[in-house]
Amino acid sequence: MPALLERLRATVAERRASGEYPPDLEADLDAHFRRIIASRAQMPRLATLHRRIEEARRASRFSPDRIPTSTRLPGGAVLHKGMSRLFLRQAIGILDQVKEFADRTLEALDAAAAVAESPDTHHHADLVELVDAHSELLAGRLSTAAPAADDLQALALRVEMLEHEVAERRWRPWFGRNRFDAVFDRGERDRLRRAASAALDGRTPVLCVEVAAGASPLATLATTADASLGAVVAVSVEDTLSAQQMVDLIAMAFEKLSPEGRLVLSRGTAPSAPSPEPQSEPSTPSEPSAPLRPTFDPTLGPSLPARYAVFVCREAGFSTVDCEEWSPDGYLVVATR
Amino acid sequence: MRIDQVVVSASPGDAITNFALTLRQLLLPDARSDVFAYYYDERLASEIVPLSEYGARPGARKDRDLLVLHVSIGEPAVADFVLKRPERLVIIYHNISPSEPFRPYDPGFADLLDAGRDELKRLRPRAELVLADSEYNACELRDLGFEQVDVLPIVANVEDLRDTEADAALAERLRTHHDGPVILFVGQLLPHKRADFLIEAFHILSTYRMRDANLVLVGSHRLPGYAGALQSQIEELHLDRATLAGSVSKPMLAAYMRRADLFVTASEHEGFCVPLLEAMAFDLPFQARRFTAIPETAGDAGLILDADDGPAVAAEAWAQLLTDEPLRKTLVERGRVRLAAFEPAVTKQAWRQALLGLARLA
Numbered sequence: 258m259p260a261l262l263e264r265l266r267a268t269v270a271e272r273r274a275s276g277e278y279p280p281d282l283e284a285d286l287d288a289h290f291r292r293i294i295a296s297r298a299q300m301p302r303l304a305t306l307h308r309r310i311e312e313a314r315r316a317s318r319f320s321p322d323r324i325p326t327s328t329r330l331p332g333g334a335v336l337h338k339g340m341s342r343l344f345l346r347q348a349i350g351i352l353d354q355v356k357e358f359a360d361r362t363l364e365a366l367d368a369a370a371a372v373a374e375s376p377d378t379h380h381h382a383d384l385v386e387l388v389d390a391h392s393e394l395l396a397g398r399l400s401t402a403a404p405a406a407d408d409l410q411a412l413a414l415r416v417e418m419l420e421h422e423v424a425e426r427r428w429r430p431w432f433g434r435n436r437f438d439a440v441f442d443r444g445e446r447d448r449l450r451r452a453a454s455a456a457l458d459g460r461t462p463v464l465c466v467e468v469a470a471g472a473s474p475l476a477t478l479a480t481t482a483d484a485s486l487g488a489v490v491a492v493s494v495e496d497t498l499s500a501q502q503m504v505d506l507i508a509m510a511f512e513k514l515s516p517e518g519r520l521v522l523s524r525g526t527a528p529s530a531p532s533p534e535p536q537s538e539p540s541t542p543s544e545p546s547a548p549l550r551p552t553f554d555p556t557l558g559p560s561l562p563a564r565y566a567v568f569v570c571r572e573a574g575f576s577t578v579d580c581e582e583w584s585p586d587g588y589l590v591v592a593t594r
Numbered sequence: 595m596r597i598d599q600v601v602v603s604a605s606p607g608d609a610i611t612n613f614a615l616t617l618r619q620l621l622l623p624d625a626r627s628d629v630f631a632y633y634y635d636e637r638l639a640s641e642i643v644p645l646s647e648y649g650a651r652p653g654a655r656k657d658r659d660l661l662v663l664h665v666s667i668g669e670p671a672v673a674d675f676v677l678k679r680p681e682r683l684v685i686i687y688h689n690i691s692p693s694e695p696f697r698p699y700d701p702g703f704a705d706l707l708d709a710g711r712d713e714l715k716r717l718r719p720r721a722e723l724v725l726a727d728s729e730y731n732a733c734e735l736r737d738l739g740f741e742q743v744d745v746l747p748i749v750a751n752v753e754d755l756r757d758t759e760a761d762a763a764l765a766e767r768l769r770t771h772h773d774g775p776v777i778l779f780v781g782q783l784l785p786h787k788r789a790d791f792l793i794e795a796f797h798i799l800s801t802y803r804m805r806d807a808n809l810v811l812v813g814s815h816r817l818p819g820y821a822g823a824l825q826s827q828i829e830e831l832h833l834d835r836a837t838l839a840g841s842v843s844k845p846m847l848a849a850y851m852r853r854a855d856l857f858v859t860a861s862e863h864e865g866f867c868v869p870l871l872e873a874m875a876f877d878l879p880f881q882a883r884r885f886t887a888i889p890e891t892a893g894d895a896g897l898i899l900d901a902d903d904g905p906a907v908a909a910e911a912w913a914q915l916l917t918d919e920p921l922r923k924t925l926v927e928r929g930r931v932r933l934a935a936f937e938p939a940v941t942k943q944a945w946r947q948a949l950l951g952l953a954r955l956a
Contacts, residue, residue: 258897261921265910266903273906277802283904286794289830293823294698304700304819315633318644325649500802 276501303374310366317359319352321345453490453521456591460487460519466494466506475502478509488519495524495562504569507592511573514594520575522566522590563588595953596655597625599662600676602669604631604642607814607841609868610664610688615641616749617662620946625660625953632672645675660684660953663717666865667691668710673717684723684949685714687743689731689865689887695785699819714738723952725945728866730887746948747941748866752875752933760849768853774806774835775916778854778878780847780869781813781861783821783838790827791860795908797831803913807835812850814841851876856915859883860908862901867891871936874929879915879922881908893935895928 272278279285326337341348457463464486466474474494489510495503510520563582567590570578575592582588599618604611611629618627634642661681663672666688676683690711693704715738724740726732727748735743768776777796781787789811796809815821821838828836842850857873857880864887871891873880880896882888889898897911915922 258894261897261914262899262903262907262911265907265914269906269910272802278798278906282798283794283906286797286905290790290794290823290827293826293830304817305702307818308700308702312633315635318636318639323644323647325647 275499277499279500303370306370306373310363310370313359313366314363317356317363319356319359321348321352324348449492449523450490452589453492453523456521456589457488457490457519460517462486463488463490464513465490465492474498474506475509478506478513481513483512484515486513486518487515488521489514490521491523493524495522495566500565503566507566507569508573511575511594516594518594520570520590520592520594522570522588522592524562524587563590566590595625595658596681597621597627597660597662597949597953598648598681599627599629599664600645600648600672601629601631601664602633602667602672604629604634604638606635606637610666611638611642612751613688613749614664616751616942617945617949620942621949624950632669645672648675655681658953660949662686662949664688665690665710665714668706668708668713670709670713673713676717677720682722682952683717683720684725684952685717685721687714687724687726687731687735687865689728689734689863690714691784691786691863695862696817699785699817703817711738714740723948725948728887728890730890731865744948746944747936748868749938749941749945750868750871750936751938752868752871752936753938755844755848755851755872756875758844758848760852761843761845764846765849765853768849772808772835772853774804774808775855776808776810776850776853777856777858777912777916778850779809779811779813779858779860780850780872781859782816783811783813783824784816785820786861786863787813788860788862789824791905791908792858793824793827793831793833793836795858795860795905795912796836797833798906798909799912800833800835803909804916807912807916809833809836810839810850810854811837812839812842812847851878854878856881856912858908858912859888861885861888864888864891870896871933874933877926877929879925879929881911881915893928893932895925895932897925 269278273280273282321341324341326334326341462485464477464481466477466489474491478489491506491510494506498506507520507522514520563580566588567578567580570590570592573592575594578590578592580588580590599614601610601614604614611631614629618629621627628643629641630645630648631638631642632645634644659681660683661676661679662684663676664686667690690707693707696704696707714735718738718740721740724735724743726735726743726745729745732743732745777799779789779792783789792809792811796807800807800809811824815838825838828838839850851872854876855878857869857878859867859869859880859882861867862883862885864885866887867882870880870882870888874895880892881899882892882896883899883903884901892898897915899907899911915925
């Protein structure tokens with residue numbers, strides 16, 4: 258085992274050195290989680306409140322059986338038991354009233370805790386004032402350094418596009434489409450090619466850098482003259498290239514494309530056959546809902562591979578980059594020089 | 595003869611509660627034994643007696659009866675109660691978690707943990723027998739000034755879980771919805787168990803090494819603040835194949851264990867680690883970290899990372915354990931051998947003899 262551990266550590270060191278792992282990967286992840294914790298700094302008080310309520314709930318068990326009848330005095334236990342039988346009806350009546358009061362009190366405490374936990378259900382005048390102050394400050398800054406109208410229009414268009422993307426993504430199934438297609442082999446690669454061809458919009462000449470046996474997409478591109486291509490199409494190359502090679506491929510494609518030339522990257526399954534929506538997924542009445550709730554929420558944002566490809570294209574210098582997502586890790590990216 | 599037991603808190607599925615109930619059953623032929631709790635879950639009302647009713651039982655015999663206190667957290671009211679009782683005191687130490695990881699989430703709970711160690715010092719002069727379920731726990735007690743501490747192997751009863759029929763609906767969903775390998779963690783989601791480390795390692799694994807891998811974290815969300823932070827971590831890292839499964843029933847746990855390909859834990863504090871034995875019982879290779887009683891529990895049956903190995907090394911280890919068949923086979927075989935050391939018939943007898951032996955010394 259020690260030898261295996263040493264080998265694993267060496268492999269990780271190699272991945273870091275080769276650039277496969279970004280520098281400071283673990284430190285960034287650690288900082289990310291610490292930021293999440295810091296944003297929840299108000300939680301301890303709520304946790305204490307919840308714990309105290311639970312303690313009160315556990316203590317709210319009322320029964321005549323819990324009234325001790327034992328005593329060290331001779332014959333005392335018999336006397337106590339006799340007395341408790343005699344006044345049992347009264348004792349139960351009192352306990353019922355106490356229990357009712359305790360139940361109502363616990364409900365009120367639960368409601369108070371829920372209010373404290375959901376800031377959107379109540380109003381904090383102090384926070385509103387703070388937000389107003391910051392808004393005024395921001396408005397002041399914007400008025401002194403107003404961006405050009407074109408920039409604002411581009412920003413508005415971008416926001417509109419993102420809103421449209423989010424709206425489109427809302428009911429897209431989080432599971433399945435890749436998996437179903439892979440299982441039934443519905444000609445995924447052909448559909449990817451068709452989708453990529455449609456995005457070329459008549460540009461020529463076209464260089465396809467699909468990964469074939471023994472062929473390297475980077476080597477294929479490297480032999481082409483700069484600014485000589487109308488389009489570069491790369492279908493599912495990401496599956497076989499490292500992160501650094503993807504960056505190199507996109508940067509090299511930019512060099513090889515003529516002005517207005519297009520780079521088309523596609524991956525995963527293009528939408529064609531209808532796929533089941535999450536709500537139509539077969540289920541049994543007894544199935545547990547919580548344990549299998551997917552933690553991925555498609556409305557939160559695009560999946561990492563697509564975001565990564567879009568980011569790298571922009572960094573490479575492409576003037577417009579459009580992205581259509583097909584599934585959590587399937588996409589079509591069209592970048593125009 | 596009475597050998598009554600006291601726990602601070604009793605809840606379904608809690609390891610210490612289960613152990614106290616097992617002990618009660620073991621002692622029954624020779625001694626009456628009720629389990630009393632200061633806090634308890636209503637679902638255990640038929641098994642647990644409120645500590646407030648301790649006085650209602652027949653008067654104790656100072657020379658003969660035993661009071662067994664299970665220590666895993668502090669509670670001043672319980673310590674005060676025990677110190678006033680005339681019975682001979684037995685302490686069973688299950689370990690008290692360190693308070694620091696809890697303080698950002700629940701300072702009140704962290705204070706109780708600190709109080710637990712102070713209470714142990716107060717109880718020390720009264721204890722006639724002190725038992726620990728691992729050598730690590732015994733060392734902690736010795737550091738607190740306890741001179742004589744006996745170590746007894748834990749009564750794990752993992753066969754019970756192994757023989758449980760898996761929840762059919764969950765098993766089917768796991769089969770159809772998790773097409774890649776399943777990496778499983780079982781344990782309460784508490785800060786010192788470092789589920790955040792597991793999520794970081796899974797991020798590295800699923801981004802750079804095995805895109806189809808799945809991570810399932812099974813266990814109750816004792817601290818809503820920490821569990822919420824983990825949920826945010828998963829969402830912000832876009833880990834659509836990581837799931838917080840929450841608290842599950844025994845048949846559901848059996849379904850997860852049967853579907854899993856690898857068991858992992860990043861815990862930095864364990865007085866013992868029963869989930870490792872459960873993994874061995876299901877022939878699951880496992881990865882853990884070199885902290886507290888974990889190496890002692892694991893023996894040579896798992897891949898134990900050093901304390902300073904980060905999530906990237908953990909991810910590399912997971913990829914290795916998921917793909918290296920000879921390594922998996924070796925670890926599974928070692929797990930079977932290790933598990934034999936915790937044969938319930940033997941461990942139960944050891945606990946029974948220790949307690950009855952003291953009682954009969956009267």
